[in-house]
Amino acid sequence: MTPRFAQRMADVQPSAIGELLALGADPAIISFGGGYPDATLFPKDQLDAVFHEVIHAPGGAAMQYAPSNGLPRLREQIAGLMRADGTLCTADDVLILQGSQQGLDFAARMLVDPGDVIVTEDPTFLGALIAFAPSQPRYATVPVDAEGMQTDRLAEVLRANPRARMIYTVPDFQNPTGVTLSLARRHALIALANDHDLIVLEDTPYRQIRFAGESLPTLKSLDTEGRVIHLGSFSKVLVPALRIGWAVAAPASLMRMGCLKVAADTQTSTLNMAAASLFLDRYDLAAHIGTLRKAYRQKKATMLDAIRQHFPQEVSVTDPDGGLFTWATFPDGFDATAFMRDVALPRARVAYVPGATFFPVSQRPNHARLNFSAPSEADINCGIEALGRALKSEFSV
Incomplete structure (x- = not known):
């Protein structure tokens, strides 16, 4: 049969990044993709x-x-x-x-x-x-x-x-x-x-x-x-x-x-x-949140230090005062979705969220969201170093 869907379903479509993030669920991939808290800190x-x-x-x-x-x-x-x-x-x-x-x-x-x-x-x-x-x-x-x-x-x-x-x-x-x-x-x-x-x-x-x-x-x-x-x-x-x-x-x-x-x-x-x-x-929710703040402060610092060390100078990132994410901006003309599909996942074994679909009207492909709360500090260092090598190789072409 051919269902006759309501008109409101016209714009209800699977996310364009869904398949890429599904690939990033591979345990061999270091993922900076999800908006996940650190599961090791769950009470x-x-x-x-x-x-x-x-x-x-x-x-x-x-x-x-x-x-x-x-x-x-x-x-x-x-x-x-x-x-x-x-x-x-x-x-x-x-x-x-x-x-x-x-x-x-x-x-x-x-x-x-x-x-x-x-x-x-x-x-x-x-x-x-x-x-x-x-x-x-x-x-x-x-x-x-x-x-x-x-x-x-x-x-x-x-x-x-x-x-x-x-x-x-x-x-x-x-x-x-x-x-x-x-x-x-x-x-x-x-x-x-x-x-x-x-x-x-x-x-x-x-x-x-x-x-x-x-x-x-x-x-x-x-x-x-x-x-x-x-x-x-x-x-x-x-x-x-x-x-x-x-x-x-x-x-x-x-x-x-x-x-x-x-x-x-x-x-x-x-x-x-x-x-x-x-x-x-x-229990003391405020004390638990204090533990999260301390852990995420350290993880953010680890990620930003690694980015400064390993990313090309052409890439800038935000330095948030809280939350779970930093936002990377690449040079004009860079396509973060294509780079993740063709390079970051298969070669560097790293996933992130390409930034284009966060823009409601005019998508800009030269951005990506990186999550620092979920991965371990070891994975942050390893993943950012691998991603940095891949970016430097791409930018030197």
Whole structure:
């Protein structure tokens, strides 16, 4: 048979880099590709203890259905974490999600009709573009520099795009570049959103993994008109497999996202929510995050030192204050996708994420995202040295 798919599926296509990253899953390949945390740092013993306890608790509550907006105790705990980070909210302001990725999908479906404009950083998180695709948006993009989204350019973009419905940003240690939106630009972004009556979708999966500099306020904490939807996640600071994220938003937005939640999956796993809640009650999440910060600070330093030693001088990389990634820029005319396919994978035995598909409108092939959190320091040194040899050979031709 020939299925007749809905029009919205026209832009829902497999990622162009999927096959390359599948090859990078070969254990003989040193991969800088995924956005993975370091699995050796997962709190396995503590999670084993809390899962055992919630499973065997009298009455079996952790294995039953739960409220669609999430367990009340977990929402209270997340609200407490938000308040400790300077964002005033209560449990009633929190919606538990199946990972923050689900929040990207819900925000687009709630706000965007086909042909409406989503304003993003350029480049932006590839997973967000995948989540937005079924809503059939158009994109208007704003360049980033060392201080994040260039808000003077954002003003121009908003004036030119009256059908803009939402500004999407990763303000802290942005994926893919690793840069952080400055305080002045955070205030400017909120002011522009107010002037143009736009929702701001603030995506913060890496926010707590800061290992240099001072923490900056969330956009939600600067929001005086209820227009910021804040997305958070335990995936990078606890374990990804829990699939627990959250949204904090104004009541009108949160109610509609809650309706989409019921339609999508009824609720997030009660068992996982109960385990996460008991973990937060029983153990010191801040101390665990401190361990992650120390480890990732060292891994970033190892990667950047190796890049300085082994990469050609024509290649530049960002030096993030936190998060999981650095962003490499190669000379104009260099194709990072072709180089990975033809050289890096088969010869150097190294994988990364080619940068072209992070650009929503006009793809630029001379970039790549490198992850430093997942590989060991030994693999970082070995992989960067091998990749550097391959690049120097390519550039000397």
